[in-house]
Amino acid sequence: MFGKGAASLPFLVKKERQMIMFKKRARKIYSLIFVLPTLAAFIIGFVYPFFNGIYLSFCKFKTTSNATFVGFDNYIQAFQNEGFLRSFWFTALFVVVSVILINLIAFFVAYVLTLGIRGSNVFRTIFFMPNLVGGIILGYIWQLIFNGILQNFGSNIELDATYGFWGLVILMCWQQAGYMMIIYIAGFQSVPADLYEAARIDGAGKKQVLTSVTLPMMMPSITICTFLTLTNSFKLFDQNLALTNGAPGVVSSSGTMVYQTEMMALNIYKTFYANQNSRGVGQAEGVIFFVLVVVIALAQLYFTRRKEVQQ
Amino acid sequence: MKRKNVTRVAALTLAGLMAAGSLAGCGESSSQGGSTGGDAKKGKVYYLNFKPEQDAAWQDLAAKYTEETGVQVTVKTAAEGTYEQTLTAEMDKSEAPTLFQVNGPVGLANWKDYCEDLSKSDIYSQLTSQDYGLKDGDAVYGVGYVIETYGIIYNKTLLQKYCDSDFATVKSIDEINSFEKLKTVADEIQANKEALGVDGAFTSAGMEASSDWRFKTHLANLPIYFEYKDEGISSTDAIKGTYLDNYKNIFDLYITDSTCKGSDLANKTGSDAETEFATGKAVFYQNGTWEYGMLTGKDPKSTFEMTDDQLGMLPVYIGVGDEAKQGLCTGCENYWCVNKDASEDDKAATLDFMNWCVTSEVGTTALADDMGFVIPFKAAKEATNVFVKLDNELTANGKTPVSWNFTTMPSENWKNGVGTALTQYAAGTGEWDDVVKAFVDGWKTEYAAANAG
Numbered sequence: 001m002f003g004k005g006a007a008s009l010p011f012l013v014k015k016e017r018q019m020i021m022f023k024k025r026a027r028k029i030y031s032l033i034f035v036l037p038t039l040a041a042f043i044i045g046f047v048y049p050f051f052n053g054i055y056l057s058f059c060k061f062k063t064t065s066n067a068t069f070v071g072f073d074n075y076i077q078a079f080q081n082e083g084f085l086r087s088f089w090f091t092a093l094f095v096v097v098s099v100i101l102i103n104l105i106a107f108f109v110a111y112v113l114t115l116g117i118r119g120s121n122v123f124r125t126i127f128f129m130p131n132l133v134g135g136i137i138l139g140y141i142w143q144l145i146f147n148g149i150l151q152n153f154g155s156n157i158e159l160d161a162t163y164g165f166w167g168l169v170i171l172m173c174w175q176q177a178g179y180m181m182i183i184y185i186a187g188f189q190s191v192p193a194d195l196y197e198a199a200r201i202d203g204a205g206k207k208q209v210l211t212s213v214t215l216p217m218m219m220p221s222i223t224i225c226t227f228l229t230l231t232n233s234f235k236l237f238d239q240n241l242a243l244t245n246g247a248p249g250v251v252s253s254s255g256t257m258v259y260q261t262e263m264m265a266l267n268i269y270k271t272f273y274a275n276q277n278s279r280g281v282g283q284a285e286g287v288i289f290f291v292l293v294v295v296i297a298l299a300q301l302y303f304t305r306r307k308e309v310q311q
Numbered sequence: 312m313k314r315k316n317v318t319r320v321a322a323l324t325l326a327g328l329m330a331a332g333s334l335a336g337c338g339e340s341s342s343q344g345g346s347t348g349g350d351a352k353k354g355k356v357y358y359l360n361f362k363p364e365q366d367a368a369w370q371d372l373a374a375k376y377t378e379e380t381g382v383q384v385t386v387k388t389a390a391e392g393t394y395e396q397t398l399t400a401e402m403d404k405s406e407a408p409t410l411f412q413v414n415g416p417v418g419l420a421n422w423k424d425y426c427e428d429l430s431k432s433d434i435y436s437q438l439t440s441q442d443y444g445l446k447d448g449d450a451v452y453g454v455g456y457v458i459e460t461y462g463i464i465y466n467k468t469l470l471q472k473y474c475d476s477d478f479a480t481v482k483s484i485d486e487i488n489s490f491e492k493l494k495t496v497a498d499e500i501q502a503n504k505e506a507l508g509v510d511g512a513f514t515s516a517g518m519e520a521s522s523d524w525r526f527k528t529h530l531a532n533l534p535i536y537f538e539y540k541d542e543g544i545s546s547t548d549a550i551k552g553t554y555l556d557n558y559k560n561i562f563d564l565y566i567t568d569s570t571c572k573g574s575d576l577a578n579k580t581g582s583d584a585e586t587e588f589a590t591g592k593a594v595f596y597q598n599g600t601w602e603y604g605m606l607t608g609k610d611p612k613s614t615f616e617m618t619d620d621q622l623g624m625l626p627v628y629i630g631v632g633d634e635a636k637q638g639l640c641t642g643c644e645n646y647w648c649v650n651k652d653a654s655e656d657d658k659a660a661t662l663d664f665m666n667w668c669v670t671s672e673v674g675t676t677a678l679a680d681d682m683g684f685v686i687p688f689k690a691a692k693e694a695t696n697v698f699v700k701l702d703n704e705l706t707a708n709g710k711t712p713v714s715w716n717f718t719t720m721p722s723e724n725w726k727n728g729v730g731t732a733l734t735q736y737a738a739g740t741g742e743w744d745d746v747v748k749a750f751v752d753g754w755k756t757e758y759a760a761a762n763a764g
Contacts, residue, residue: 062399062421063402063403063425065403066424156577156738158578159577159740247577248731249732251745251748251752251753253752254756255751255752255753255755255757256724256757257727257749259731270724273395273396274723275722275723275757276420276421276761277760277761278724
């Protein structure tokens with residue numbers, strides 16, 4: 001409607017022209033008003049807590065409204081926290097393994113389900129479903145399953161860090177692969193058929209089609225999927241809490257328990273509530289964690305984006 | 312044109328409302344302070360309750376109070392094991408709890424800045440002994456409102472059945488008055504579990520979060536109690552662990568003469584043990600007075616039907632001191648605190664409500680009957696709880712109650728560390744040395760961390 005009005009602008013009399021200009025300005029004001037609720041929500045729900053959180057990481061506090069500034073103390077303590085450092089390496093290992101496995105599984109399933117076999121839609125729905133279940137519930141369900149098997153061998157998922165690690169990996173694959181599969185299916189379907197035809201005419205083999213046509217054309221999907229799996233795995237909390245809660249632990253030389261299957265988010269949560277002085281330390285760990293996730297995610301985006309091709 | 316006007320008006324109204332809403336939100340907090348004394352009729356009470364078992368009873372009592380006085384009382388209960396988290400979050404709100412709980416000196420250190428001095432309050436003067444006040448210097452920041460007792464609950468019918476059997480070396484329940492005797496009985500029950508129709512002497516010592524406090528906190532109280540007694544102290548920055556071998560002995564007994572394997576304990580819950588005991592699958596069950604409602608079916612959530620004459624409680628013997636004189640573990644880890652930052656009206660209303668709970672007919676009846684509490688106040692009703700009666704009996708017979716010293720444990724982190732070490736020891740994947748390390752070295756580290764600055 002607006003475009004039409006603008007096109008006929010030269011033929012309008014002055015008064016009408018002014019009217020349109022007025023409407024244009026009004027539109028701007030309207031759009032501001034309409035964006036206001038969301039903007040307010042964003043500021044209240046994100047911007048303010050975010051900056052307040054950074055400020056609190058430099059404070060000693062009990063409740064957020066009652067904080068005393070202590071400088072870098074919390075950060076020093078955070079880096080001295082054995083559990084935090086241990087959780088970083090555990091998280092890093094988990095991220096590497098789960099990102100690779102989830103994407104391989106999702107890619108493969110998506111490939112199979114785009115071949116046009118009967119019942120593809122049913123399978124897609126079923127594979128996607130685990131994603132709709134909440135993390136805590138999933139964690140408890142899988143704990144029952146794993147323990148049901150492990151108790152025949154006199155063990156338990158909370159007693160062996162290896163079981164705990166692979167338990168988490170299996171759980172995450174099961175939950176995330178379906179979601180990534182949907183993205184990959186969309187990717188597969190967006191590759192134009194004429195590209196395949198051209199490749200075949202040029203005498204490309206199956207392997208060559210995959211590496212020179214499908215994969216480059218799928219790079220946007222791969223970027224998204226690696227980004228999602230990377231950040232999801234890094235920030236994992238619910239599943240970790242419900243499945244192992246960090247157990248088993250090893251007693252360090254200072255007598256504190258260092259938990260073996262504790263990921264960073266869970267460690268931060270536990271540090272926060274550890275004792276009356278630890279809130280700020282937990283907060284500082286949270287800020288360090290944020291910086292880490294942002295840096296790694298941006299690096300990943302940079303590297304996979306470079307491989308994307310224009311269609 | 313007309314339609315546009317409508318939209319414009321609607322949009323402006325909406326924006327206006329939003330702005331008004333956010334301004335109103337900011338303004339609220341500025342209304343506190345000012346007046347002295349406060350008007351209880353104008354105030355309201357928000358109680359953040361610690362005990363999930365008593366949630367329904369508190370809601371009920373709050374409703375009755377509102378009906379009687381017209382003062383609004385909100386009761387919220389934190390889920391098991393999340394009180395500290397819930398309290399932290401709630402205290403940050405503009406409508407913060409006016410009445411909350413701390414568990415003793417360590418809990419108080421956490422929240423002292425938020426506690427009103429109760430030394431001049433009515434409720435403090437109602438205490439039967441001023442020892443139940445949680446003091447810091449001259450100020451009284453908390454008032455203990457419930458006295459509880461724990462020990463080894465036993466099934467009288469089954470234990471009598473054991474005593475009457477030919478394989479029994481201990482021929483009467485009264486003879487069990489030391490760790491040695493307890494171990495003999497438990498071992499013999501375990502060896503003859505088929506004959507007695509049980510799965511084990513002790514219920515599963517579950518190490519899941521709903522149950523592990525029975526061992527990492529309550530059982531751990533005993534070595535701490537005896538050490539404090541030796542040293543003549545009431546708290547410490549570094550525990551020696553003099554009686555940790557005895558702690559090991561009793562824990563070993565729990566996990567060997569048990570209904571299940573040690574490796575299964577990691578996921579056994581509180582209700583697992585409760586069910587085993589209430590259905591007669593085990594003879595002994597370490598727990599406290601608060602279990603009475605569940606075991607007898609007086610708690611509406613319970614489906615069990617044990618009777619008073621089936622229930623008894625033994626002291627937790629660990630083989631230290633004069634065991635013949637040892638009583639049950641009795642103490643308090645529930646102190647009421649009033650939020651200092653609440654408005655004067657709310658504070659007045661809260662103090663009135665607390666006082667009403669422990670002095671009025673309705674309040675004391677509810678606390679004694681519906682919640683099964685023994686309250687240390689002058690107007691207290693006699694509790695119907697059989698464990699409570701037993702405790703009074705033992706004390707009257709000259710036994711010395713074991714006090715609750717776990718309130719001096721340095722932090723939650725310390726308890727969790729000991730709990731994890733115990734779980735792994737029970738499963739056979741960890742060593743007892745780790746429990747000792749977490750107990751002794753961990754105490755020192757955690758105490759230093761919690762009390763720095």
